[in-house]
Amino acid sequence: MLERGFERFLFASRWLLAPFYAALVLGLLILLVKLGQEIWHFAGHLLELNESQTILGVLTLVDLSFTASLLIIVMFSGYENFVSKFDHTEHKDWPEWMGTIDFTGLKLKLMSSIVAISAIQLLKAFMDMKNYTDRDLAWFVGIHMVFVVSGLLMALTDRTSAGHHET
Template sequence: MKPLELVIERIILGSRWLLVAFYLGLAISLAIYAVAFMAKLFKVGANIFAYSEGEMILAMLGLIDAALVASLVVMVMIAGYENFVSRFDVNDGELAWLGKLDAGSLKIKVASSIVAISSIHLLQVFLNAQQYDNWKIAVLTGIHLSFVVSALLLGFLDNMMGGKNKT
């Protein structure tokens, strides 16, 4: 029975390499998103004198939103690969800028990024409030608040679990 158990364990552990296809797909999608970002940036640049102040603020918020989404994708790729597939073989300190991204802290950072992205989207809605009915604004605000509460609860739970692990 032990040889069968070893084979099963090797298959299960080896299956983590299937995740690489997802991370490579995210890298490709990030490159595609970078092209879309550059198109948005070009559009903003081409209309620099045509946009009103409000339109320019909305355009800049769109660019900030895109940067946050791209950062979220990079964070998930790097932390996911590092935590679930294999450690990066790099020189000492080369990834020191990355900080600690274990599964717990990744959840907190992802939740924080989602709140930031949602905040920017909601700000865009508020700046264009005349284009939305009150019900849609209320629903979007409720969704944003659910993201905020979720992030706070994740932070609280992570802090609570961290306190137990340190003692």
């Protein structure tokens, strides 16, 4: 009886994660405001920008959209994996990936999104090389490679452990 009550208490404690996912919605709103600022700044100087500056502006918009997408993936997948399942029967436009990403898939999507965001930051730095030292660029490349290698190792570890579970 004591054990069952304790298990119910532990199971109910998963709802303590819900405010974290709500906070990510606030993060999404903050990114939306930042997107508006970037578009306002970008559009206001559009005729003055050279090709490189235009590409940097567009890369900033792509970077913000990747980051926002990452938040959506973490919010929905995390909520479904750790708190509660969504009732998607009333939503005609329910994305196919939702409800199918397990914790391993979430980790890999998260890591691949981080690698993509890092790659965009690296590309932005290379497009604006005159404003960075060689040391700065080396750090950007090094940090990006750490993300790439970490992602590959995580995927390899998950693949290896999945292979052991199947046998």
